Amino acid sequence: MDRRGWTEVSLAAVLSLIMSMTGLLLLFFMLPLQVMAVRRGEKGFLISASGVLFGNLILKLALTPEAVTAGSLIIADFAVFLLLIGGLYAVNFKMGSFSKVWGFLIVTATAGLLSLPVLLYLGSDPAFLAVMTAQIESALAMLQQAFQGDAVVGSITAEGMFRIFKDSFLSSYLAVYCFFVALTWRLGLRIGLKSIGRENEQPKLQELNVPDRLVWFLFIPLTLVLLRMLLNGKGFDMDLGIAGFAVSNSLYIAGALYGLQGFGLLQFLMARKQVNPGVRRMTGWLLPLSLLIFPLNLAVIFLLPGLGVSELWINYRHNDKELVQ
Secondary structure, eight states: OOHHHHHHHHHHHHHHHHHHTSGGGGGGTTHHHHHHHHHHHHHHHHHHHHHHHHHHHHHHHHHOSOHHHHHHHHHHHHHHHHHHHHHHHHHHHSOTTSOHHHHHHHHHHHHHHHHHHHHHHHHTOHHHHHHHHHHHHHHHHHHHHHTTTOHHHHTOOHHHHHHHHHHHHHHHHHHHHHHHHHHHHHHHHHHHHHHTTOGGGSOOGGGOOOOGGGGHHHHHHHHHHHHHHHHHHTTOOOOOTHHHHHHHHHHHHHHHHHHHHHHHHHHHHHHHTTOOHHHHHHHHHHHHHHTTSTTHHHHHHHHHHHHHHHTTTOOOSTTOGGGOO
């Protein structure tokens, strides 16, 4: 790698490290690494990623005042960064003949397995639990102060909030992981290809085709969730235990995949009907934003995956590849 390459890799590592330590920019800290994967290949990615991982670890150790209490937090923090960067690396360079959809699923399943020892360790570590309990008690105190006199808020306990937090995290963390890696890959690929004049090579959402067999990862969890709701409504407690966390993560991931396919299909059909490009672009912005608005988000959450799934039985495209823009 020439001097310019080393400069790019070093700048990417520094930028990524700064973003990883800075508020909302943390959500985009892997973007410079993905750009390096496009511009400088596997070697450039590994060098910049190593700088981010060890730089972050050194800074956390230097900035953490109480090493004993924070030891578990540092382990958790390093594990999260390692799984995220490792997942992005695998998607870019280690998936071989697998499609990108299968690549993201394989990486997510692997991250789930590798995270189990860390989760078990943290769940049994008194220091980590004490820190988490203190944070929850502080948040609960602020909530109860803001809603003084409210009987419902006043009845909430720190133990109850901790259980809710734990269940919510375990029910969705793999889906969030998959979404985070996929979004970083997509945005970084677009930026990287545009920076080297190859923007026409980026994959188009209209061409997304979820493998047919993945529909079972949507139908089976959805059936179990609906069955549980039905039985609970009749007074029966259907507890799936640890399997329930796998069911919910699978449902979220498969639903998002078919939702993206439905969104791409909608864009394709609008192109076929020669809808004004400005209207199509506006639709592309408004549909994601509608996820923040109730009850529009319910319509989007159900209709877009439904449209994507319907392509299993209805051939909307008829091989009209020229309409994919």
